[in-house]
Amino acid sequence: MKTLFIICSIFSTLTLRAWAQDPAGESQPGDGSRLEALKIAYITKKLDLTSEEAQRFWPIYNSYMKEIRSARQSYQVDKDEIKLEENVLAVRKKYSGDFNKALSPSKVNLFFRSEKEFGAFVQKELRERRQQQRMAPRRPLLR
Numbered sequence: 001m002k003t004l005f006i007i008c009s010i011f012s013t014l015t016l017r018a019w020a021q022d023p024a025g026e027s028q029p030g031d032g033s034r035l036e037a038l039k040i041a042y043i044t045k046k047l048d049l050t051s052e053e054a055q056r057f058w059p060i061y062n063s064y065m066k067e068i069r070s071a072r073q074s075y076q077v078d079k080d081e082i083k084l085e086e087n088v089l090a091v092r093k094k095y096s097g098d099f100n101k102a103l104s105p106s107k108v109n110l111f112f113r114s115e116k117e118f119g120a121f122v123q124k125e126l127r128e129r130r131q132q133q134r135m136a137p138r139r140p141l142l143r
Contacts, residue, residue: 035122036065038118039115039118042114042118042121043061043111043114043115043118046110046111046114046117047103047107047110047111047114049103049107053102053103053107056101056102056103057099057102057103060095060098060099060102063095064091064095064098064099067091067094067095068088068091071084071087071088071091072084072088074087075087092112096108096112099111
C-alpha cells in the first residue's frame with residue numbers, strides 16, 4: 001500500500017510539472033517577447049492613438065521592428081558598431097515616411113522619442129537590478 005502511494009505521488013508530481021511547462025511556440029525566458037510587450041504598452045500610452053491611427057500604425061511598426069532586429073542580428077555577426085548605427089538610421093529614415101502617412105508629424109516625432117526613452121528606461125532598470133544583485137547579502141556558508 002505504501003509503495004502504491006509513493007508511485008501515485010511521483011506520477012502526479014511529474015504530471016503537474018508537465019502541465020506547468022509553456023506549450024511550444026509561446027514565449028520562453030530570454031526571447032524578448034515580454035520586453036517587446038512592455039515597449040508596445042509604453043508606446044501606446046505615450047502616443048494615445050485613435051483606433052484609426054492604431055490600425056494604420058501597428059502594421060508599419062511591426063515591419064519596422066523586423067528590419068531593426070535584422071540590422072541588430074547582422075551586428076552580432078560582424079560586430080561593426082558604426083555599420084549597425086548606419087543601418088538603424090537608414091531603417092528609421094525609410095520608415096519615417098511611412099509613419100508620416102499613418103500619423104501626424106508630431107506623433108511620429110513623439111514615437112521616435114518614446115522609443116529612445118523606453119530604451120533608456122530599460123538600461124537604467126537593468127543597471128539598478130544588477131547593482132541590487134551585487135549588493136544583496138550573501139548567504140553564509142553552512143558549517
